[in-house]
Amino acid sequence: MPSPASPPPSQLTASIELATSTGLRRRAAHRGWGRRLYLAANIAVLVFLLAPIAIVIVFALNPTPFIQFPPVGLSLRWFEKFFASRDFMQALVFSLEVAAMTTLAATVLGASAALAIARGNLPGSRLIVATMLSPLMLPAILTGLALFQSYVLLDVGRPLWGLVAGHTLVTIPYVVRTTLAVLHNFDVRLEEAAQNLGASPTRTFFEVTLPLVKPGVLAGAIFAFIVSFDQFPVSLFLVAPGRETLPITLFNYLKFDLDGTIGAASIVSILLAFLVVIALDRTVGLRSYVKL
Amino acid sequence: MTASSRRFSLSRRRLLTAAASLGAGVIAAPYVARADEAVLNVTGWGGKWGEVMKAEIGPAFETEFKCKLKTDTALPFLPKLQASSRSAPVYDVLHTNSNEQWAAVEMGLVEPKVDPRLVPNIADVYPYAVSDKIVGVCIFTSAIGLGMRTDKGYGSITSWKDYWDAKFNGARGGYVIPANSLGQAFVMMCGTLFGKGQTDLDAAYAALEKLKPIKLVDFTGAMEKLILSGEAGIGILHDSGIYRYDGQNQPVDFVTPKEGVLSLEQVLSITPGSKAKELGNAYINYMLRPDVQKRLAETVWYSPANKQVKLDAKYDAKLLTTPEKVSKLIQVDWKWYNAQKDEIDSRVNRIFRA
Numbered sequence: 001m002p003s004p005a006s007p008p009p010s011q012l013t014a015s016i017e018l019a020t021s022t023g024l025r026r027r028a029a030h031r032g033w034g035r036r037l038y039l040a041a042n043i044a045v046l047v048f049l050l051a052p053i054a055i056v057i058v059f060a061l062n063p064t065p066f067i068q069f070p071p072v073g074l075s076l077r078w079f080e081k082f083f084a085s086r087d088f089m090q091a092l093v094f095s096l097e098v099a100a101m102t103t104l105a106a107t108v109l110g111a112s113a114a115l116a117i118a119r120g121n122l123p124g125s126r127l128i129v130a131t132m133l134s135p136l137m138l139p140a141i142l143t144g145l146a147l148f149q150s151y152v153l154l155d156v157g158r159p160l161w162g163l164v165a166g167h168t169l170v171t172i173p174y175v176v177r178t179t180l181a182v183l184h185n186f187d188v189r190l191e192e193a194a195q196n197l198g199a200s201p202t203r204t205f206f207e208v209t210l211p212l213v214k215p216g217v218l219a220g221a222i223f224a225f226i227v228s229f230d231q232f233p234v235s236l237f238l239v240a241p242g243r244e245t246l247p248i249t250l251f252n253y254l255k256f257d258l259d260g261t262i263g264a265a266s267i268v269s270i271l272l273a274f275l276v277v278i279a280l281d282r283t284v285g286l287r288s289y290v291k292l
Numbered sequence: 293m294t295a296s297s298r299r300f301s302l303s304r305r306r307l308l309t310a311a312a313s314l315g316a317g318v319i320a321a322p323y324v325a326r327a328d329e330a331v332l333n334v335t336g337w338g339g340k341w342g343e344v345m346k347a348e349i350g351p352a353f354e355t356e357f358k359c360k361l362k363t364d365t366a367l368p369f370l371p372k373l374q375a376s377s378r379s380a381p382v383y384d385v386l387h388t389n390s391n392e393q394w395a396a397v398e399m400g401l402v403e404p405k406v407d408p409r410l411v412p413n414i415a416d417v418y419p420y421a422v423s424d425k426i427v428g429v430c431i432f433t434s435a436i437g438l439g440m441r442t443d444k445g446y447g448s449i450t451s452w453k454d455y456w457d458a459k460f461n462g463a464r465g466g467y468v469i470p471a472n473s474l475g476q477a478f479v480m481m482c483g484t485l486f487g488k489g490q491t492d493l494d495a496a497y498a499a500l501e502k503l504k505p506i507k508l509v510d511f512t513g514a515m516e517k518l519i520l521s522g523e524a525g526i527g528i529l530h531d532s533g534i535y536r537y538d539g540q541n542q543p544v545d546f547v548t549p550k551e552g553v554l555s556l557e558q559v560l561s562i563t564p565g566s567k568a569k570e571l572g573n574a575y576i577n578y579m580l581r582p583d584v585q586k587r588l589a590e591t592v593w594y595s596p597a598n599k600q601v602k603l604d605a606k607y608d609a610k611l612l613t614t615p616e617k618v619s620k621l622i623q624v625d626w627k628w629y630n631a632q633k634d635e636i637d638s639r640v641n642r643i644f645r646a
Contacts, residue, residue: 241333252339
């Protein structure tokens with residue numbers, strides 16, 4: 001039985017409803033503010049990441065031979081100059097060749113190394129992982145200089161394979177890391193089941209292991225391509241006369257001519273990186289592995 | 293097992309041996325193929341210079357001297373030369389500005405002088421090109437003076453000291469001195485203008501302090517754009533950085549201050565361990581030929597070091613092509629500057645940090 005001081009049930013219910021709805025409104029208001037802050041933080045990060053690209057686009061499309069804001073017009077003259085320049089085109093093609101070779105080498109070596117580390121029961125595997133990742137910890141310019149000195153000592157000059165080896169050295173860690181991440185959650189029983197059903201080790205590798213580690217290997221390969229294509233400090237010492245990569249050609253150009261061609265070349269590089277990701281998506285179905 | 297299958301059996305050892313031989317063959321093939329071809333490794337610039345060298349002057353040299361000219365245009369040259377063996381240097385001829393040549397000669401990476409008996413065209417160069425301020429031989433020079441806008445109503449500029457005028461506050465362009473040889477030469481000009489001479493660093497530092505506010509850039513290309521865009525009304529620049537816009541209707545001009553212009557030399561020197569010294573000397577002699585000098589001078593607006601060069605009127609009017617004009621050149625003591633560089637870098641970084 002309710003006490004005389006207590007409010008009637010309907011009033012109590014109304015009070016509870018009022019309190020609840022006020023609480024909910026407050027919580028909703030809090031959530032609203034929280035969401036706004038979250039959105040603002042995300043937008044700030046996006047602006048921070050994309051602002052340099054926006055400036056490059058403005059520079060590349062502005063007809064004046066210097067950065068001018070607001071732009072005085074819209075022109076493709078710097079793109080024309082970029083694509084008409086034999087030096088830039090040679091450098092672009094050479095960079096693509098080097099990046100393709102590097103991607104192949106880094107993917108095969110890095111993925112194999114990751115498999116060996118994850119499955120091989122190797123003594124000192126942590127040390128091996130640390131060693132494999134060490135090129136990321138060294139300043140790349142020192143890696144380039146050290147390789148240059150090694151080639152000079154070996155009296156081999158500055159060959160193409162030397163440049164690819166240098167790029168491979170700094171891109172292997174990406175493939176190792178991404179492949180190891182996938183292997184970490186790999187269910188070994190799937191391989192055992194395949195072998196119990198009569199599959200040979202080779203068949204098990206190609207039909208069970210490889211499809212399951214593909215996302216990590218592909219992610220590493222994409223990193224390897226992009227890092228190699230944009231590689232500057234290692235290339236600085238290893239490019240041979242007359243065979244410069246695009247970043248080196250751009251740097252040399254920048255010293256004498258700071259015009260929109262640099263912006264045009266940057267946009268072409270960014271588009272190429274996108275193209276690689278799209279091509280991989282179309283050919284191997286990247287989207288089924290990675291939530292874009 | 294049949295005889296034929298025995299003949300073609302492929303063991304693992306054989307496969308590895310064959311693969312290794314093939315690999316070695318692939319790597320060595322270019323070297324074997326070029327073993328008889330003389331190769332001259334030189335350094336050089338990109339930009340317009342690189343274009344004309346690659347298209348005309350380099351191929352003509354290769355044809356005449358039956359060799360392959362390999363020009364490295366990827367900076368930095370000095371660390372690569374340092375990293376290579378002294379007995380087999382990566383370059384036979386080093387082409388840089390004078391400050392780097394002095395650094396190279398101090399380290400024993402290049403020979404101090406070029407033998408005039410082996411490079412006959414040296415007989416025709418202006419004295420500055422082989423002076424005691426030069427390592428090797430100077431093949432071209434630019435005049436470092438003041439580049440400025442002509443449409444801002446600044447009035448007439450005649451002296452280096454006008455650069456300090458308050459009307460240029462906020463519109464003055466300068467260099468990150470540790471990274472730029474024009475900026476470094478300018479430090480010594482400050483000592484000359486406000487002190488006892490090039491080596492009066494205290495006077496130079498005091499003068500540099502008074503230049504603030506100033507816009508700093510790394511490269512001369514960036515300084516050109518700073519002036520072209522109007523972001524700077526005045527800046528330290530070499531004459532070719534302004535003259536190259538000749539005929540493009542840009543409101544910019546080069547000022548030769550009455551105190552003289554600093555010399556920005558293009559210098560060639562030979563590396564002591566070069567296996568192609570004869571060809572290296574031939575290259576230097578070739579670069580000093582009047583026809584080669586004229587072609588390059590009229591492409592990049594550099595003043596030729598050879599007195600015999602006759603430039604077209606347009607270039608002759610602006611470049612340093614007579615003994616009178618050449619007498620305005622002030623050469624910098626780079627040997628002294630390089631010895632003080634760390635101290636100067638530290639001090640100027642402090643001055644311009646703000």
